[in-house]
Amino acid sequence: MGGVGAGDALAGEFEAQRGRLVGVAHRMLGSRADAEDAVQEAWLRLARQDPGTIDNLAGWLTTVVGRVCIDVLRSRRARPEASYDDRLPELVVTEDDGTAPEEDALLAESVGLALLVVLDTLGPSERLAFVLHDMFAVPFAEIGEIIGRSTDSTKMLASRARRKVRGTHRPSDERRRQRAVVDAFLAAARGGDFEGLLRVLDPEVTWRSYSARGVVDRVGAAEVAVRVQRGVRAVVTARPALVNGESGLVVWAASGRLLGVMACTVVDGRIVEILSVNDPRRLASIDLPARPE
Incomplete structure (x- = not known):
């Protein structure tokens, strides 16, 4: 042929x-x-x-x-x-x-x-x-x-x-428990509840943030909790999302501008790792759910 x-x-x-x-x-x-x-x-x-x-x-x-x-x-x-x-x-x-x-x-x-x-x-x-x-x-x-x-x-x-x-697969009931932890994390952040944040953060939690200025790593529940409280002072809309299979959030400003994406890894009822992206260039490459009206 x-x-x-x-x-x-x-x-x-x-x-x-x-x-x-x-x-x-x-x-x-x-x-x-x-x-x-x-x-x-x-x-x-x-x-x-x-x-x-x-x-x-x-x-x-x-x-x-x-x-x-x-x-x-x-x-x-x-x-x-x-x-x-x-x-x-x-x-x-x-x-x-x-x-x-x-x-x-x-x-x-x-x-x-x-x-x-x-x-x-x-x-x-x-x-x-x-x-x-x-x-x-x-x-x-x-x-x-x-x-x-x-x-x-x-x-x-x-x-x-x-x-x-083995062990990376997450059954649906476990995902629901993880989502409850992330929801509690968001509620504590919005309410300025420092102690509430510490209850859902592992003492050795790590937070890797991808921003336009580069990659920033933070370690420890207290440091992460303080940074989270500062970050939610603005009026934002957060929508639950699965980010590569992990419970997370997509966040918009009141103006409708996309602010970032966050994924949380939950182990034994506490967040042990957070990955967040607020670099506009990186965000532009991600296919995201529609912003809620």
Whole structure:
């Protein structure tokens, strides 16, 4: 098969696989932009390949994207001078009114902050084995061919990764408890209730804030509580949201201007970590729920 028609057919088959490939790369790399780049590289390699030599296009593309992702992860590790500490995780923000569509909840969960943090502790091959098998049901034999390991060795990699990841999934009843903690946090902040804030903040809570001036880290319940009280003096509208699967808020000024997004990680009834974004440039890149009227 050759000519323009064959090229169009191949492009169509590739587009049919794009969504799945981006999903694989996103979970591997933690960035939508990097994922798109990895999938584009797969397309470029496919365009140079004789289609007649490919028996299973889906498998071939998965292999290419997997290897590209492994190369990217290894490159990051090989350049310790290039810090990723200030890199803002890709944020998926959905409404948290108890009626969010199931696919929105699954999307938020699949790229949740907790999961991305755990995945970052895995080695590149370990990460690929877990993502491909547990999230995309790719057989261990095929994964082994991608990473150059035996089937049994690949199973061990995935098992080790699974043990590290276990516990990041949050059942709905736990999410409701987390939301109650975040609601109590917001109520205490609005009421200027310093003691109320201390009750819902872990003593060692950390708050990472992404602003136009850079990244600021605050540690400790008292310091965070004081800063929160200062931040809510203005008249604002806060709307509950799921931010990468964590209970959070989207905040607007009375004028309608978007002020920020906040995600709270709750453990044992207290907030242990807060991530907030008020940098206009970063906020502009996030797909947000509509402002309440």
